[in-house]
Amino acid sequence: MRQLRLYLEFSRKAFQRSAAYRFDAWTRLFSNVIFLFMWGFIWFALYSGKGDVEGVSFESMLSYIVVSQMLQGVHGAGTPLWEIQERVRTGDIAMEMMRPYDYPTRSLFSDFGNIAFHFLTAVLPLYVVLFALFDLQIPTSMSQWILFLLSAVLGYLIRYSVELTFGLLTFWLMETGGVEDIFYFSISLFSGSVIPLWFFPDWLETLAYFLPFQGIFFVPNSIFVGQLTGQALIEAMLMQGIWLVVSYVILRWVWSRAALKIVVQGG
Amino acid sequence: MGIIDVNHLSKQYFIAKRQEGMWGAVRSLFHREYITKTAVEDVSFSIEAGEMVGYIGPNGAGKSTTIKMLTGILVPSAGDVTVGGLVPYRERQKNARQIGVVFGQRSQLWWDLPTIESFELLKQVYAISDQQYRKNMDTFTEILRLDEFYQTPVRQLSLGQRMRADIAASLLHDPAILFLDEPTIGLDVVAKERMRTFIQEMNQERGITVILTTHDMADIERLCKRMILIDQGRVMYDGGLSKIRDRFGKSRILIVDLEKDTQLQVQGAELIRSEGNRKWLRFNREEITAAQLIQQVSIQADIQDLSLEEPEIDSIIRQMYEEGLSVG
Structure with a gap:
């Protein structure tokens, strides 16, 4: 309980800190909207002259893109990969290691604070307006909302674990441009953030199904637009749960190795 | 057994050897050679509770590496370290509660937060009681005049202010042991003096064990009865300051x-x-x-x-x- 209070204090401080960098929130929101329009127009062009594609209407597709951009806006407020790299490079990680807390947990809670601020002040208002202005699909029942939210949280935690694990490779590599590229490529393709998995060729869809990334955006997005229901929904969320456990276990293992490996740069 | 025991401690780093030229760069993708650099070699000492010890040596002598092993953020290559009965790197978090650390070159405070909020965060981190927090803050504020910059974000503090904030932060949770890595580096004469007075007071009144690394002989003369001198990772001298001073001072x-250039006789x-x-x-x-x-x-x-x-x-x-x- 006392531990939780400690970590929540980091959320609170991160929230305050975000408030000091409001401009940052606005610029991030701006680029988020640019991408939203870009993907909207691309899908509009692809759908022109067609009705349903693979049984999915343009309206559903557009809703998928909007909710996907919204979730990405939320995710963008926390970047554990960059943070850990920066801390290892500058040696500030030493300061974190000298504290009586667990770094991955504290960093997660700091991100909660950043996200809360960013969500409340930028993402939520914008997307409420967007959903009100355009004729988009939103969950039709309370249970669908709850399942979406739950799935989105699971997705966030999966991404956090995977991203921080990639970031921790800095301890071994020092230069992680390549690792970064692999991570960002995998997440943009396999998570379904811009192209839903149902448009993938069969072999790629199968591959994506067995990777953790689809649990990050594809599952919550699909629940939101009603493409994922019944038995398939339960299975998908169960899969998310399994991936969260697996990626968290891997994160803890890599962290314990990294902590022993640490070579503080300079100082 | 002292509060800090170091026995035959060694630390080696492996540094990837850079190969020359384009061909070398390609080759290093497949095969890397490493150079072993010994930062600390067979160092042993024991420090009693309440002592104030100067740990000195030239740049690159292995001072910071030793301190990092004592704080638990570096794992020794060989030998044993115990701090307050704990093996630091194995019980890093537990060790963190009994030590305070100040690195002169690096702040432990949160850059973006006003100074006072960094202190409040530390209060939560170390689960410091309201009473203890009040008491310590009052004492530190009085000596170090922290109130002059409570509301200033850490990144905007002057070096002198930052060091005052840092040393206060390191003592908030009443640690038994304090590690100071070049605590007076870059400070002006007045600030140095204030820092020394504070360190001395904490050692004498609270009985905090202090290990201090520095390049400034005046720090040692003013503060330490004992010094451990290391060079190239080895202990060169461990003992009273007076002996050294008599000999070389x-x-x-x-x-x-x-x-014009003249041959002097x-x-x-x-x-x-x-x-x-x-x-x-x-x-x-x-x-x-x-x-x-x-x-x-x-x-x-x-x-x-x-x-x-x-x-x-x-x-x-x-x-x-x-x-x-x-x-x-």
């Missing part, structure tokens, strides 16, 4: 700028360096006074400018090598 260096002093018209003369102030030496020089050449230097730690160590002092 009497030497002074006279630097003279002559009108001086008695009671040794020419240790010569760069054109500038000469460095080392002498023992018990054997010859500065005035006598200047007189000797001025007979032989016209002096344009001169200055006197006290020996720094680096030169004391160099001298120890030359004269082969190995006091156990």
